[in-house]
Amino acid sequence: MRIFVTGASGWIGSAVTAELLGSGHRVVGLARSDAAAATIANLGAEVRRGGLDDLDALRAGAADSDGVVHLGYNHDFSRMADAAQTDLAAITALGETLAGSDRPLLIASGVAGLPGRPATERDTADPGVHPRVANANAALAFADRGVRTGIIRFAPTVHGDGDHGFVAVLVSVARERGVSAYIGDGGSWPAVHRLDAAELVRLALEKAPAASVLHAVAEPGVPTRDIAEAIARGLDLPVKSIPAEDAPAHFGWIGQFFGLDAHASSEHTRELLGWTPRHQGLIADLDAGYYLKG
Template sequence: MRVFVTGATGFVGSAVVKELLDHGHSVLGLTRSDTGAEKLAAVGATVFRGDLDDLGSLQGGAASCDAVIHTGFNHDFTRFVESCEKDRHVIEAMGSVLAGSNRPMIVTSGIGLLRADRPVVESDTVTADIPRKATEEAVANIVAKGVNASVMRLPPSVHGAGDHGFVPLLINLAREKGFVACIEDGDNLWPAVHRLDAARAYRLAIEDHASQPAYHAVGEEGVAFADIAHTISVGLGLPFKSLSREHAKDYFGWFSHFAELDCCASSGRTQQVLGWLPREIGLIKDMQTAEYFDH
Protein backbone atom coordinates (compact mmCIF):
# COMPACT_ATOMS: atom_id res chain seq x y z
CA MET A 1 0.00 0.00 0.00
CA ARG A 2 0.95 3.62 -0.46
CA VAL A 3 0.52 5.25 2.96
CA PHE A 4 0.33 8.95 3.76
CA VAL A 5 2.03 9.56 7.12
CA THR A 6 1.78 12.82 9.05
CA GLY A 7 4.40 13.49 11.71
CA ALA A 8 6.62 11.34 9.52
CA THR A 9 9.89 12.61 11.01
CA GLY A 10 8.72 12.57 14.63
CA PHE A 11 9.67 10.09 17.34
CA VAL A 12 6.75 7.75 16.65
CA GLY A 13 6.15 8.70 13.02
CA SER A 14 9.71 7.99 11.91
CA ALA A 15 9.48 4.50 13.41
CA VAL A 16 6.17 3.97 11.61
CA VAL A 17 7.73 5.06 8.31
CA LYS A 18 10.61 2.60 8.68
CA GLU A 19 8.26 -0.21 9.70
CA LEU A 20 6.08 0.36 6.65
CA LEU A 21 9.02 0.53 4.26
CA ASP A 22 10.61 -2.58 5.76
CA HIS A 23 7.42 -4.51 5.01
CA GLY A 24 7.05 -3.54 1.39
CA HIS A 25 4.76 -0.53 1.62
CA SER A 26 5.54 2.84 0.10
CA VAL A 27 5.33 6.00 2.18
CA LEU A 28 4.36 9.56 1.36
CA GLY A 29 5.74 11.44 4.35
CA LEU A 30 4.58 14.88 5.41
CA THR A 31 7.30 17.34 6.38
CA ARG A 32 7.64 21.11 6.43
CA SER A 33 11.43 21.40 6.64
CA ASP A 34 14.43 20.72 4.43
CA THR A 35 15.95 18.65 7.23
CA GLY A 36 12.81 16.53 7.44
CA ALA A 37 12.77 16.09 3.68
CA GLU A 38 16.38 14.88 3.75
CA LYS A 39 15.60 12.35 6.49
CA LEU A 40 12.60 10.96 4.62
CA ALA A 41 14.45 10.73 1.33
CA ALA A 42 17.36 8.99 3.05
CA VAL A 43 15.15 6.11 4.24
CA GLY A 44 13.35 5.74 0.92
CA ALA A 45 10.10 7.59 1.57
CA THR A 46 8.55 10.04 -0.87
CA VAL A 47 8.60 13.61 0.49
CA PHE A 48 5.36 15.57 0.72
CA ARG A 49 6.01 19.20 1.63
CA GLY A 50 3.37 20.79 3.83
CA ASP A 51 2.24 21.17 7.42
CA LEU A 52 -0.76 20.66 9.68
CA ASP A 53 -1.98 24.22 9.07
CA ASP A 54 -2.52 23.62 5.35
CA LEU A 55 -5.70 21.54 5.29
CA GLY A 56 -5.95 21.57 1.52
CA SER A 57 -2.47 20.13 1.22
CA LEU A 58 -3.31 17.41 3.75
CA GLN A 59 -6.38 16.50 1.75
CA GLY A 60 -4.25 16.16 -1.35
CA GLY A 61 -1.82 13.85 0.40
CA ALA A 62 -4.59 11.69 1.83
CA ALA A 63 -6.47 11.51 -1.47
CA SER A 64 -3.39 10.25 -3.31
CA CYS A 65 -2.80 7.26 -1.05
CA ASP A 66 -4.32 3.91 -0.12
CA ALA A 67 -4.19 4.58 3.62
CA VAL A 68 -3.45 7.35 6.12
CA ILE A 69 -1.57 7.20 9.43
CA HIS A 70 -1.86 10.42 11.40
CA THR A 71 0.84 10.80 14.05
CA GLY A 72 1.38 14.55 13.73
CA PHE A 73 0.44 16.75 16.69
CA ASN A 74 1.73 20.04 18.12
CA HIS A 75 2.97 19.16 21.61
CA ASP A 76 3.40 22.77 22.74
CA PHE A 77 1.52 22.52 26.04
CA THR A 78 1.31 26.30 26.35
CA ARG A 79 -1.15 26.11 23.42
CA PHE A 80 -2.69 22.75 24.24
CA VAL A 81 -6.36 23.63 23.72
CA GLU A 82 -5.55 25.25 20.38
CA SER A 83 -3.50 22.22 19.32
CA CYS A 84 -6.33 19.84 20.20
CA GLU A 85 -8.85 21.82 18.16
CA LYS A 86 -6.37 21.98 15.28
CA ASP A 87 -6.14 18.20 15.42
CA ARG A 88 -9.92 18.01 15.11
CA HIS A 89 -9.83 20.07 11.90
CA VAL A 90 -6.90 18.09 10.48
CA ILE A 91 -8.68 14.77 11.02
CA GLU A 92 -11.94 16.00 9.55
CA ALA A 93 -10.16 17.49 6.54
CA MET A 94 -8.32 14.29 5.65
CA GLY A 95 -11.38 12.21 6.42
CA SER A 96 -13.46 14.24 3.96
CA VAL A 97 -11.51 12.82 0.99
CA LEU A 98 -11.67 9.22 2.24
CA ALA A 99 -15.41 8.88 2.82
CA GLY A 100 -16.93 5.85 1.12
CA SER A 101 -13.60 4.51 -0.11
CA ASN A 102 -12.87 1.98 2.67
CA ARG A 103 -9.28 3.24 2.68
CA PRO A 104 -8.10 2.91 6.30
CA MET A 105 -7.12 5.91 8.39
CA ILE A 106 -5.37 5.45 11.76
CA VAL A 107 -5.43 8.45 14.08
CA THR A 108 -3.18 8.75 17.12
CA SER A 109 -4.84 9.27 20.49
CA GLY A 110 -3.88 8.72 24.12
CA ILE A 111 -4.57 6.10 26.79
CA GLY A 112 -4.46 8.86 29.41
CA LEU A 113 -7.83 10.20 28.22
CA LEU A 114 -9.50 7.16 29.77
CA ARG A 115 -8.99 7.10 33.51
CA ALA A 116 -10.77 4.27 35.29
CA ASP A 117 -10.72 2.06 38.38
CA ARG A 118 -9.84 -0.93 36.18
CA PRO A 119 -7.56 -1.55 33.21
CA VAL A 120 -8.73 0.57 30.30
CA VAL A 121 -9.75 -1.51 27.27
CA GLU A 122 -10.17 -0.75 23.59
CA SER A 123 -13.96 -0.50 23.78
CA ASP A 124 -13.84 2.30 26.37
CA THR A 125 -14.79 5.76 25.17
CA VAL A 126 -13.73 9.20 26.31
CA THR A 127 -16.19 10.75 28.73
CA ALA A 128 -14.00 13.32 30.50
CA ASP A 129 -14.45 16.92 29.41
CA ILE A 130 -10.84 17.54 28.43
CA PRO A 131 -9.35 19.25 25.35
CA ARG A 132 -7.66 16.12 23.94
CA LYS A 133 -11.02 14.40 23.50
CA ALA A 134 -11.35 16.49 20.32
CA THR A 135 -9.26 13.87 18.53
CA GLU A 136 -11.58 10.96 19.26
CA GLU A 137 -14.66 13.11 18.69
CA ALA A 138 -13.33 13.97 15.24
CA VAL A 139 -12.75 10.29 14.45
CA ALA A 140 -16.31 9.46 15.52
CA ASN A 141 -17.59 12.26 13.28
CA ILE A 142 -15.80 11.07 10.17
CA VAL A 143 -16.76 7.45 10.82
CA ALA A 144 -20.38 8.58 10.87
CA LYS A 145 -19.75 10.07 7.42
CA GLY A 146 -18.49 6.81 5.96
CA VAL A 147 -14.76 6.94 6.67
CA ASN A 148 -12.94 3.74 7.65
CA ALA A 149 -11.14 5.38 10.58
CA SER A 150 -9.78 4.05 13.86
CA VAL A 151 -7.78 5.43 16.76
CA MET A 152 -4.43 4.10 17.94
CA ARG A 153 -4.13 4.96 21.61
CA LEU A 154 -0.60 5.41 22.87
CA PRO A 155 0.49 5.24 26.54
CA PRO A 156 1.94 8.18 28.51
CA SER A 157 5.40 6.73 27.85
CA VAL A 158 6.41 5.72 24.35
CA HIS A 159 10.07 4.99 24.98
CA GLY A 160 13.27 4.19 23.12
CA ALA A 161 16.39 5.92 21.84
CA GLY A 162 15.59 9.50 20.92
CA ASP A 163 12.67 9.78 23.35
CA HIS A 164 11.78 13.42 24.03
CA GLY A 165 8.48 12.81 25.82
CA PHE A 166 7.40 12.57 29.44
CA VAL A 167 10.33 10.58 30.86
CA PRO A 168 12.99 12.99 29.52
CA LEU A 169 10.84 15.83 30.84
CA LEU A 170 10.94 14.25 34.31
CA ILE A 171 14.71 13.80 34.02
CA ASN A 172 15.21 17.46 33.08
CA LEU A 173 12.88 18.54 35.89
CA ALA A 174 14.93 16.52 38.40
CA ARG A 175 18.13 18.14 37.17
CA GLU A 176 16.55 21.56 37.58
CA LYS A 177 15.15 20.89 41.07
CA GLY A 178 18.11 18.89 42.37
CA PHE A 179 16.04 15.89 43.40
CA VAL A 180 13.55 13.38 42.03
CA ALA A 181 9.97 13.29 43.29
CA CYS A 182 6.77 11.32 43.16
CA ILE A 183 3.36 12.16 44.59
CA GLU A 184 2.77 10.40 47.91
CA ASP A 185 3.58 6.68 47.44
CA GLY A 186 3.88 7.02 43.67
CA ASP A 187 1.79 3.90 43.19
CA ASN A 188 -0.12 5.43 40.26
CA LEU A 189 0.45 3.48 37.06
CA TRP A 190 1.63 4.59 33.63
CA PRO A 191 1.22 2.18 30.72
CA ALA A 192 4.22 2.11 28.38
CA VAL A 193 5.32 0.84 24.99
CA HIS A 194 8.56 0.80 23.03
CA ARG A 195 8.37 2.94 19.88
CA LEU A 196 9.25 -0.03 17.66
CA ASP A 197 6.41 -2.10 19.11
CA ALA A 198 4.06 0.85 18.59
CA ALA A 199 5.17 1.15 14.97
CA ARG A 200 4.35 -2.51 14.35
CA ALA A 201 0.86 -1.97 15.77
CA TYR A 202 0.22 0.86 13.31
CA ARG A 203 1.46 -1.22 10.39
CA LEU A 204 -0.63 -4.25 11.35
CA ALA A 205 -3.73 -2.09 11.81
CA ILE A 206 -3.31 -0.67 8.30
CA GLU A 207 -2.83 -4.15 6.85
CA ASP A 208 -5.92 -5.29 8.74
CA HIS A 209 -7.77 -2.39 7.09
CA ALA A 210 -8.58 -0.90 10.51
CA SER A 211 -11.28 -3.38 11.43
CA GLN A 212 -11.60 -2.07 15.00
CA PRO A 213 -12.76 1.34 16.29
CA ALA A 214 -9.75 1.55 18.62
CA TYR A 215 -6.42 -0.14 19.16
CA HIS A 216 -4.13 0.03 22.18
CA ALA A 217 -0.38 0.04 21.54
CA VAL A 218 0.37 -0.97 25.13
CA GLY A 219 3.42 -3.06 25.90
CA GLU A 220 3.24 -2.81 29.70
CA GLU A 221 -0.15 -2.37 31.34
CA GLY A 222 1.16 -0.23 34.16
CA VAL A 223 4.55 0.87 35.46
CA ALA A 224 4.49 2.46 38.92
CA PHE A 225 5.45 6.13 38.81
CA ALA A 226 7.63 5.51 41.89
CA ASP A 227 9.67 2.96 39.90
CA ILE A 228 10.20 5.50 37.12
CA ALA A 229 11.24 8.11 39.68
CA HIS A 230 13.61 5.71 41.48
CA THR A 231 15.25 4.83 38.15
CA ILE A 232 15.79 8.53 37.46
CA SER A 233 17.20 8.99 40.97
CA VAL A 234 19.77 6.25 40.40
CA GLY A 235 20.52 7.37 36.84
CA LEU A 236 21.22 10.96 37.89
CA GLY A 237 22.64 10.26 41.34
CA LEU A 238 20.04 12.59 42.89
CA PRO A 239 17.99 12.10 46.07
CA PHE A 240 14.46 10.75 45.87
CA LYS A 241 11.56 12.35 47.75
CA SER A 242 7.90 11.55 48.23
CA LEU A 243 5.82 14.73 48.20
CA SER A 244 2.31 15.50 49.36
CA ARG A 245 -0.11 16.53 46.63
CA GLU A 246 0.09 20.12 47.82
CA HIS A 247 3.89 20.29 47.67
CA ALA A 248 4.00 18.24 44.48
CA LYS A 249 2.29 21.07 42.61
CA ASP A 250 5.26 23.33 43.35
CA TYR A 251 7.62 20.68 42.02
CA PHE A 252 5.75 19.48 38.93
CA GLY A 253 3.91 22.68 37.97
CA TRP A 254 1.83 22.24 34.81
CA PHE A 255 2.95 18.59 34.65
CA SER A 256 1.13 17.74 37.91
CA HIS A 257 -1.85 16.27 36.03
CA PHE A 258 0.42 13.82 34.22
CA ALA A 259 2.53 13.04 37.29
CA GLU A 260 -0.56 11.80 39.13
CA LEU A 261 -2.07 10.07 36.09
CA ASP A 262 -3.24 6.56 36.98
CA CYS A 263 -4.44 4.68 33.92
CA CYS A 264 -3.58 0.99 33.82
CA ALA A 265 -4.48 -0.23 30.34
CA SER A 266 -4.89 -3.47 28.42
CA SER A 267 -4.01 -4.26 24.83
CA GLY A 268 -5.66 -7.68 24.88
CA ARG A 269 -8.11 -6.99 22.08
CA THR A 270 -5.42 -5.41 19.90
CA GLN A 271 -3.16 -8.40 20.39
CA GLN A 272 -5.98 -10.79 19.55
CA VAL A 273 -7.18 -8.99 16.43
CA LEU A 274 -3.81 -8.01 14.96
CA GLY A 275 -1.65 -10.85 16.21
CA TRP A 276 0.50 -8.12 17.77
CA LEU A 277 2.79 -9.05 20.64
CA PRO A 278 5.14 -6.51 22.24
CA ARG A 279 8.68 -7.86 21.95
CA GLU A 280 10.98 -4.95 22.82
CA ILE A 281 12.39 -4.24 26.29
CA GLY A 282 10.25 -2.57 28.95
CA LEU A 283 10.42 1.03 30.13
CA ILE A 284 12.61 0.63 33.22
CA LYS A 285 15.15 -1.58 31.44
CA ASP A 286 15.16 0.85 28.51
CA MET A 287 15.82 3.79 30.83
CA GLN A 288 18.76 1.90 32.33
CA THR A 289 20.34 0.88 29.02
CA ALA A 290 19.41 3.58 26.50
CA GLU A 291 20.63 7.18 26.39
CA TYR A 292 18.23 8.72 28.88
CA PHE A 293 20.94 10.04 31.22
CA ASP A 294 23.66 10.81 28.71
CA HIS A 295 22.77 14.45 28.07
Protein backbone atom coordinates in the same frame (compact mmCIF):
# COMPACT_ATOMS: atom_id res chain seq x y z
CA MET B 1 0.07 0.18 -0.06
CA ARG B 2 0.99 3.81 -0.56
CA ILE B 3 0.54 5.45 2.85
CA PHE B 4 0.36 9.17 3.59
CA VAL B 5 1.79 9.92 7.05
CA THR B 6 1.54 13.20 8.95
CA GLY B 7 4.13 13.62 11.65
CA ALA B 8 6.39 11.27 9.68
CA SER B 9 9.57 12.93 10.93
CA GLY B 10 8.57 12.79 14.60
CA TRP B 11 9.45 10.38 17.39
CA ILE B 12 6.67 7.90 16.66
CA GLY B 13 6.18 8.87 13.03
CA SER B 14 9.76 8.14 11.97
CA ALA B 15 9.52 4.67 13.53
CA VAL B 16 6.20 4.08 11.76
CA THR B 17 7.69 5.21 8.47
CA ALA B 18 10.63 2.82 8.86
CA GLU B 19 8.30 -0.03 9.84
CA LEU B 20 6.05 0.52 6.84
CA LEU B 21 8.94 0.77 4.40
CA GLY B 22 10.54 -2.33 5.89
CA SER B 23 7.31 -4.24 5.30
CA GLY B 24 7.10 -3.34 1.63
CA HIS B 25 4.75 -0.36 1.79
CA ARG B 26 5.45 3.01 0.22
CA VAL B 27 5.32 6.12 2.40
CA VAL B 28 4.72 9.77 1.64
CA GLY B 29 5.51 11.95 4.64
CA LEU B 30 4.19 15.44 5.29
CA ALA B 31 6.98 17.93 6.01
CA ARG B 32 6.63 21.54 7.06
CA SER B 33 10.36 22.29 7.34
CA ASP B 34 13.53 21.48 5.45
CA ALA B 35 14.76 19.50 8.46
CA ALA B 36 11.61 17.38 8.53
CA ALA B 37 11.85 16.81 4.78
CA ALA B 38 15.46 15.66 5.13
CA THR B 39 14.55 13.23 7.92
CA ILE B 40 11.74 11.71 5.86
CA ALA B 41 13.87 11.46 2.72
CA ASN B 42 16.73 9.86 4.65
CA LEU B 43 14.33 7.18 5.85
CA GLY B 44 13.62 6.36 2.20
CA ALA B 45 10.14 7.88 1.95
CA GLU B 46 8.70 10.45 -0.42
CA VAL B 47 8.15 13.99 0.85
CA ARG B 48 5.06 16.15 0.49
CA ARG B 49 5.65 19.70 1.68
CA GLY B 50 3.03 21.31 3.88
CA GLY B 51 1.85 21.70 7.45
CA LEU B 52 -1.15 20.54 9.42
CA ASP B 53 -2.90 23.81 8.66
CA ASP B 54 -2.36 23.34 4.91
CA LEU B 55 -5.64 21.59 4.15
CA ASP B 56 -5.00 21.45 0.42
CA ALA B 57 -1.77 19.53 1.03
CA LEU B 58 -3.59 17.15 3.36
CA ARG B 59 -6.37 16.53 0.85
CA ALA B 60 -3.89 15.95 -1.95
CA GLY B 61 -1.84 13.57 0.17
CA ALA B 62 -4.92 11.57 1.16
CA ALA B 63 -6.31 11.47 -2.37
CA ASP B 64 -3.03 10.11 -3.71
CA SER B 65 -2.78 7.34 -1.12
CA ASP B 66 -4.15 3.93 -0.20
CA GLY B 67 -4.46 5.02 3.42
CA VAL B 68 -3.51 7.71 5.93
CA VAL B 69 -1.79 7.69 9.32
CA HIS B 70 -2.34 10.99 11.11
CA LEU B 71 0.31 11.35 13.82
CA GLY B 72 1.15 15.04 13.50
CA TYR B 73 0.08 17.36 16.30
CA ASN B 74 1.15 20.66 17.84
CA HIS B 75 2.03 19.78 21.44
CA ASP B 76 2.36 23.38 22.65
CA PHE B 77 0.52 23.16 25.99
CA SER B 78 0.16 26.94 26.07
CA ARG B 79 -2.07 26.82 22.96
CA MET B 80 -4.05 23.63 23.45
CA ALA B 81 -7.30 25.03 22.06
CA ASP B 82 -5.64 26.28 18.87
CA ALA B 83 -3.83 22.96 18.40
CA ALA B 84 -7.08 21.05 18.82
CA GLN B 85 -8.87 23.22 16.25
CA THR B 86 -6.05 22.70 13.74
CA ASP B 87 -6.15 18.97 14.39
CA LEU B 88 -9.91 18.74 13.95
CA ALA B 89 -9.73 20.62 10.66
CA ALA B 90 -6.99 18.27 9.49
CA ILE B 91 -8.97 15.16 10.45
CA THR B 92 -12.04 16.53 8.70
CA ALA B 93 -10.10 17.24 5.51
CA LEU B 94 -8.54 13.77 5.53
CA GLY B 95 -11.80 11.99 6.32
CA GLU B 96 -13.81 13.85 3.71
CA THR B 97 -11.19 13.05 1.08
CA LEU B 98 -11.30 9.34 1.91
CA ALA B 99 -15.10 9.14 2.25
CA GLY B 100 -16.66 6.25 0.35
CA SER B 101 -13.32 4.61 -0.44
CA ASP B 102 -13.02 2.06 2.41
CA ARG B 103 -9.41 3.18 2.74
CA PRO B 104 -7.87 3.30 6.25
CA LEU B 105 -7.51 6.49 8.30
CA LEU B 106 -5.65 6.00 11.57
CA ILE B 107 -5.69 8.77 14.16
CA ALA B 108 -3.39 9.07 17.18
CA SER B 109 -4.90 9.58 20.61
CA GLY B 110 -3.99 8.56 24.16
CA VAL B 111 -5.07 6.34 27.04
CA ALA B 112 -4.85 9.13 29.62
CA GLY B 113 -8.24 10.01 31.06
CA LEU B 114 -9.81 6.61 30.50
CA PRO B 115 -11.93 5.22 33.35
CA GLY B 116 -11.45 1.86 34.98
CA ARG B 117 -8.52 -0.25 36.15
CA PRO B 118 -7.40 -1.42 33.74
CA ALA B 119 -8.97 0.74 31.06
CA THR B 120 -9.85 -1.18 27.92
CA GLU B 121 -10.39 -0.34 24.27
CA ARG B 122 -14.13 -0.36 24.91
CA ASP B 123 -13.93 2.46 27.48
CA THR B 124 -14.90 5.97 26.43
CA ALA B 125 -12.29 8.64 27.03
CA ASP B 126 -13.13 11.86 28.84
CA PRO B 127 -12.80 14.78 26.37
CA GLY B 128 -12.15 17.07 29.32
CA VAL B 129 -8.73 15.51 29.86
CA HIS B 130 -7.40 16.70 26.49
CA PRO B 131 -9.17 18.18 23.45
CA ARG B 132 -7.44 15.61 21.23
CA VAL B 133 -9.80 13.00 22.69
CA ALA B 134 -12.84 14.75 21.23
CA ASN B 135 -11.12 14.93 17.85
CA ALA B 136 -10.48 11.20 17.88
CA ASN B 137 -14.15 10.60 18.59
CA ALA B 138 -15.06 12.84 15.64
CA ALA B 139 -12.76 10.78 13.41
CA LEU B 140 -14.64 7.60 14.28
CA ALA B 141 -17.78 9.10 12.73
CA PHE B 142 -16.17 8.74 9.30
CA ALA B 143 -16.64 4.97 9.61
CA ASP B 144 -20.29 5.67 8.73
CA ARG B 145 -19.11 7.42 5.57
CA GLY B 146 -17.08 4.59 4.09
CA VAL B 147 -13.73 5.22 5.75
CA ARG B 148 -11.89 2.43 7.58
CA THR B 149 -11.16 4.61 10.57
CA GLY B 150 -9.11 3.53 13.54
CA ILE B 151 -8.09 5.29 16.75
CA ILE B 152 -4.76 4.32 18.25
CA ARG B 153 -4.55 5.31 21.89
CA PHE B 154 -0.87 5.51 22.71
CA ALA B 155 0.52 5.02 26.20
CA PRO B 156 1.71 8.31 27.74
CA THR B 157 5.25 6.94 27.58
CA VAL B 158 6.43 5.77 24.16
CA HIS B 159 10.02 5.06 25.08
CA GLY B 160 13.33 4.12 23.52
CA ASP B 161 16.75 5.49 22.67
CA GLY B 162 16.32 9.12 21.62
CA ASP B 163 13.03 9.79 23.43
CA HIS B 164 12.61 13.45 24.41
CA GLY B 165 9.10 13.02 25.84
CA PHE B 166 7.67 12.82 29.34
CA VAL B 167 10.37 10.60 30.86
CA ALA B 168 13.15 12.80 29.49
CA VAL B 169 11.44 15.77 31.15
CA LEU B 170 11.32 13.89 34.46
CA VAL B 171 15.05 13.25 34.17
CA SER B 172 15.63 16.98 33.59
CA VAL B 173 13.51 17.87 36.63
CA ALA B 174 15.48 15.41 38.78
CA ARG B 175 18.78 16.91 37.61
CA GLU B 176 17.56 20.43 38.32
CA ARG B 177 16.08 19.62 41.74
CA GLY B 178 18.83 17.28 42.91
CA VAL B 179 16.27 14.62 43.81
CA SER B 180 14.21 12.09 41.89
CA ALA B 181 10.66 12.38 43.16
CA TYR B 182 7.28 10.72 42.78
CA ILE B 183 3.92 11.99 43.99
CA GLY B 184 2.25 10.72 47.15
CA ASP B 185 2.29 6.93 47.33
CA GLY B 186 2.99 6.80 43.61
CA GLY B 187 0.73 6.01 40.70
CA SER B 188 1.38 4.19 37.46
CA TRP B 189 1.97 4.94 33.80
CA PRO B 190 1.23 2.63 30.88
CA ALA B 191 4.18 2.36 28.53
CA VAL B 192 5.15 0.99 25.13
CA HIS B 193 8.42 0.79 23.25
CA ARG B 194 8.53 2.99 20.16
CA LEU B 195 9.26 0.06 17.83
CA ASP B 196 6.40 -2.01 19.22
CA ALA B 197 4.08 0.96 18.72
CA ALA B 198 5.23 1.28 15.11
CA GLU B 199 4.48 -2.38 14.46
CA LEU B 200 0.97 -1.94 15.87
CA VAL B 201 0.31 0.95 13.47
CA ARG B 202 1.36 -1.20 10.52
CA LEU B 203 -0.85 -4.08 11.62
CA ALA B 204 -3.79 -1.71 12.08
CA LEU B 205 -3.34 -0.35 8.56
CA GLU B 206 -3.25 -3.82 7.13
CA LYS B 207 -6.16 -5.44 8.91
CA ALA B 208 -8.04 -3.44 11.55
CA PRO B 209 -11.78 -3.15 10.76
CA ALA B 210 -13.57 0.20 10.56
CA ALA B 211 -14.23 2.03 13.83
CA SER B 212 -11.49 0.13 15.67
CA VAL B 213 -10.17 1.54 18.92
CA LEU B 214 -6.71 0.16 19.67
CA HIS B 215 -4.34 0.48 22.60
CA ALA B 216 -0.61 0.88 21.97
CA VAL B 217 0.23 -0.36 25.45
CA ALA B 218 2.86 -3.00 26.24
CA GLU B 219 3.07 -2.47 30.02
CA PRO B 220 -0.36 -1.80 31.57
CA GLY B 221 1.03 0.27 34.43
CA VAL B 222 4.65 0.98 35.37
CA PRO B 223 4.73 2.27 38.97
CA THR B 224 5.81 5.90 39.03
CA ARG B 225 7.85 5.15 42.13
CA ASP B 226 9.82 2.59 40.08
CA ILE B 227 10.37 5.25 37.42
CA ALA B 228 11.67 7.70 40.02
CA GLU B 229 13.95 5.06 41.51
CA ALA B 230 15.37 4.15 38.11
CA ILE B 231 16.11 7.82 37.39
CA ALA B 232 17.74 8.12 40.82
CA ARG B 233 19.98 5.11 40.12
CA GLY B 234 21.11 6.59 36.85
CA LEU B 235 21.79 10.06 38.21
CA ASP B 236 23.02 8.93 41.65
CA LEU B 237 20.36 11.01 43.39
CA PRO B 238 18.13 10.40 46.39
CA VAL B 239 14.47 9.43 45.95
CA LYS B 240 11.60 11.00 47.82
CA SER B 241 7.84 11.34 47.78
CA ILE B 242 6.35 14.77 47.05
CA PRO B 243 2.92 15.63 48.50
CA ALA B 244 0.33 16.14 45.79
CA GLU B 245 -0.15 19.79 46.74
CA ASP B 246 3.59 20.44 46.18
CA ALA B 247 3.76 18.63 42.83
CA PRO B 248 3.05 21.67 40.58
CA ALA B 249 5.88 23.63 42.17
CA HIS B 250 8.30 20.72 42.04
CA PHE B 251 7.52 19.23 38.62
CA GLY B 252 5.97 22.13 36.71
CA TRP B 253 3.54 21.26 33.92
CA ILE B 254 4.45 17.59 33.86
CA GLY B 255 3.25 17.12 37.43
CA GLN B 256 -0.38 16.86 36.29
CA PHE B 257 0.55 13.85 34.14
CA PHE B 258 3.02 12.21 36.52
CA GLY B 259 0.35 12.34 39.20
CA LEU B 260 -2.02 10.15 37.22
CA ASP B 261 -2.70 6.66 38.48
CA ALA B 262 -3.63 4.89 35.26
CA HIS B 263 -3.69 1.32 34.04
CA ALA B 264 -4.59 0.41 30.47
CA SER B 265 -5.07 -3.00 28.90
CA SER B 266 -4.27 -3.90 25.30
CA GLU B 267 -5.73 -7.40 25.43
CA HIS B 268 -8.35 -6.72 22.75
CA THR B 269 -5.79 -5.08 20.46
CA ARG B 270 -3.42 -8.03 20.77
CA GLU B 271 -6.16 -10.52 19.98
CA LEU B 272 -7.52 -8.49 17.05
CA LEU B 273 -4.21 -7.79 15.34
CA GLY B 274 -1.96 -10.58 16.59
CA TRP B 275 0.27 -7.90 18.10
CA THR B 276 2.92 -9.11 20.56
CA PRO B 277 5.21 -6.42 22.04
CA ARG B 278 8.75 -7.80 22.17
CA HIS B 279 11.08 -4.92 22.96
CA GLN B 280 12.37 -4.09 26.42
CA GLY B 281 10.28 -2.21 28.97
CA LEU B 282 10.53 1.31 30.31
CA ILE B 283 12.63 0.55 33.41
CA ALA B 284 15.08 -1.44 31.30
CA ASP B 285 15.39 1.52 28.93
CA LEU B 286 16.06 3.82 31.88
CA ASP B 287 18.67 1.44 33.28
CA ALA B 288 20.28 1.27 29.83
CA GLY B 289 21.11 4.97 30.18
CA TYR B 290 19.24 6.25 27.13
CA TYR B 291 17.65 9.05 29.12
CA LEU B 292 20.78 10.04 31.03
CA LYS B 293 22.89 11.32 28.15
CA GLY B 294 24.03 14.92 28.13
